[in-house]
Amino acid sequence: MxxxxxxxxxxxxxxxxxxxxxxxxxxxxxxxxxxxxxxxxxxxxxxxxxxxxxxxxxxxxxxxxxxxxxxxxxxxxxxxxxxxLRLPTPEDLDRLLRDGEERGFPGMVGSIDCMHWEWKNCPTSWRGMYSRGTGKPTMVLEAVASHDLWI
Structure with a gap:
């Protein structure tokens, strides 16, 4: 940041x-x-x-x-x-697509990042659905941001 x-x-x-x-x-x-x-x-x-x-x-x-x-x-x-922290409006999407194209990324809405957060209190019956080989259940946090977010 x-x-x-x-x-x-x-x-x-x-x-x-x-x-x-x-x-x-x-x-x-x-x-x-x-x-x-x-x-x-x-x-x-x-x-x-x-x-x-x-x-x-x-x-x-x-x-x-x-x-x-x-x-x-x-x-x-x-x-x-x-x-x-809201859904993009049609105007937002138009602006983001235009900005992406100007930067050489046609069709790109924004940068996406993902992070796996450990779910310590995951119900036992759900552990298998939320584990990805480590044996620890996680949830995925996804965020999409444009270059002008900090303004």
């Missing part, structure tokens, strides 16, 4: 979502910064680690890391969902 996009997300979350606003406790100690909370959530999403994987990197406990991820995803859906 590029730095301007990351800082835009942190700024919007810290100004519009109360959980990401810095506060002080009764003893005058500052809470975790919006940067720490967003970094923890994005690292967990990017690398798929457990809640305890960010404890040393951004100095968060397991419970706080879990809450950061929950609040982060809810905040992203609330703030950016209408613009970015």
């Amino acid at each position: 590029n730095k301007p996009l990351f800082l835009r997300i942190v700024h919007r979350l810290s100004t519009e979502v109360p959980y990401f606003q810095a506060t002080e406790d009764a003893a005058g100690r500052r809470s975790l910064s919006p940067l720490q909370k967003c970094t923890a959530a994005i690292r967990r999403l990017a690398y798929g680690g457990g809640a305890d994987t960010v404890d040393e990197y951004v100095r968060l406990g397991e419970t706080t890391a879990r809450k950061c991820l929950h609040k982060f995803t809810a905040g992203i859906i609330h703030l950016f969902g209408d613009q970015y």
Whole structure:
């Protein structure tokens, strides 16, 4: 993720979502910064680690890391969902196809990326349907994005 996009997300979350606003406790100690909370959530999403994987990197406990991820995803859906997390309109598809053709990729709508996420609580009776040779059930997360997504 590029730095301007990351800082835009942190700024919007810290100004519009109360959980990401810095506060002080009764003893005058500052809470975790919006940067720490967003970094923890994005690292967990990017690398798929457990809640305890960010404890040393951004100095968060397991419970706080879990809450950061929950609040982060809810905040992203609330703030950016209408613009970015939606089905493309016919106008979007026309624009994406035109952009792809100009870049030498006729018929391409966007770049696709897939990631297998381990499904730790997969029901036992479904394990075989969601395993792909590793013995661990996974779900596939797919995303399609255009070159101008970060704007």
